[in-house]
Amino acid sequence: MVNISIETTRKRRTPYATKELNQFTSEEIRSYQEVLLQKQLKRAVRNSEYYRRIFRELGVNVNSIKTLEDFRKLPPFMNKDLERESQRLSFEKEGHPFGEHLLVKPDQIAFTGTTSGTSGTPTFTYTFTERDIRTMNKYIRNMLEYGGIYKGDRLLFSHSLGIYATSSILFGVREHGVLPIDVDVRAGSDMILKYAQMSRPEGAMMTPSLAEYLVDRAPQLTGQEVGDLGLNALFTVGEIGIGIPEIKRKIETAYKCRVYDYLGEFGFSCDSEEYHGIHAVAPDLVLFSEDLVDPETKQPIQVEDGVVGEVILTELSLEGLPRIRYASGDLVQVFTEQCPGCGFTGPRLKVVGRSDDLLIVKGVNVYPSAIKKVVASFDEMLTGEFRIVLDSPPPRVVPPLVLKVEHREGVQKTDLGYIEDILKSALHRELRITPDIDWVGAGTLKKQLTKTPLFEKCYEG
Ligand SMILES: [Zn+2]
Known part of the structure; x- marks a missing residue:
């Protein structure tokens, strides 16, 4: 590109x-x-x-x-x-x-x-x-x-x-x-x-x-x-x-x-x-990046550069x-250092996801946004579309985590083994998870004009 x-x-x-x-x-x-x-x-x-x-x-x-x-x-x-x-x-x-x-x-x-x-x-x-x-x-x-x-x-x-x-x-x-x-x-x-x-x-x-x-x-x-x-x-x-x-x-x-x-x-x-x-x-x-709690215990956490927490909004x-002291369910990562791009000195934040989107796989916290980031980095081979297939309600997932991933048009069946290896090793390196990959062709996973879903909830029937 x-x-x-x-x-x-x-x-x-x-x-x-x-x-x-x-x-x-x-x-x-x-x-x-x-x-x-x-x-x-x-x-x-x-x-x-x-x-x-x-x-x-x-x-x-x-x-x-x-x-x-x-x-x-x-x-x-x-x-x-x-x-x-x-x-x-x-x-x-x-x-x-x-x-x-x-x-x-x-x-x-x-x-x-x-x-x-x-x-x-x-x-x-x-x-x-x-x-x-x-x-x-x-x-x-x-x-x-x-x-x-x-x-x-x-x-x-x-x-x-x-x-x-x-x-x-x-x-x-x-x-x-x-x-x-x-x-x-x-x-x-x-x-x-x-x-x-x-x-x-x-x-x-x-x-x-x-x-x-x-x-x-x-x-x-x-x-x-x-x-x-x-x-x-x-x-x-x-x-x-x-x-x-x-x-x-x-x-x-x-x-x-x-x-x-x-x-x-x-x-x-x-x-x-x-x-x-x-x-x-x-x-x-509004107060929001100043007031973070641990998403599980709801106890206040120290707001310092790079910390992740749930926003308490006022x-x-x-x-x-x-x-007022509204537990928003939004997880963010806050940065308190001066912005390297424009010099802004106040807090900045990146949205990590919703606290109810959190998955726990073998004791490891996994945010769908982090999976999305890794999948998106294989831009030349993958469309970026994927779903996390869940057999039971989150957050706990009995391993392996199953990902349905769309490959691009033109990717040969014989190449999928290699792509799977490098995708899995990237996911393991970045997130410490080793999912099963379920391959689907380009255009299989429906794009939504509003919000694209992250999960395929099989337990909902
Ligand atoms: Zn900036």
């Missing part, structure tokens, strides 16, 4: 969305976060029985929580299950679905969005007031500007819309003066490409899976390459995609522009050839339904 170098004159330090913070030292940012935290906790206790109950049961006076250290000694206040229960109770007692942890009156809610609801009853986690939306818009604007998308530009926006949380990004896009061309991903790749060709957007937002899928489909469907769309920037979200060097290179080479990975309003990756993680440019909006400046 040809390695391209994207012309850039910027190479500037990734900026905080709140301009004043760019002049702050790390210590000053930390103090500011603690001021916001104290304020948010007092408000939570004042406005919600849910949080009053938590502090009562812990026997802790909210006024005694002054520093991040004090706060991190407390157990998580919320997780998906507790959130569902809180929603059930508010529905029963007060007739609204947002939960007993709502901090405003239900009629002050201006937007509500859920996650894709792939695991059980959806939660209305993304519930905002008008003020919350205005607060968050600033962070979206900062990201678009950094990517070179300005007022008067157009942005292809291809996610599942409707009740899904991603839609809230559109408020910030519009407020920035950018016209969204929002083509629901369920319309299909043909329609997405048609709208892109007709509207000539400067930027695009989608999942990395879709971006990759369109690279392969565009010539057949439109007779043109995705590079002919003339994008200046592509923003991807929701999956470990461009954190894998081969995928970043493939997408950037094909679209002929820089790809930025983002995590809602919380941060985005910088304009550098190599991927250096999501830069936490919203420390006044939204510091949202007023409607902020997440």
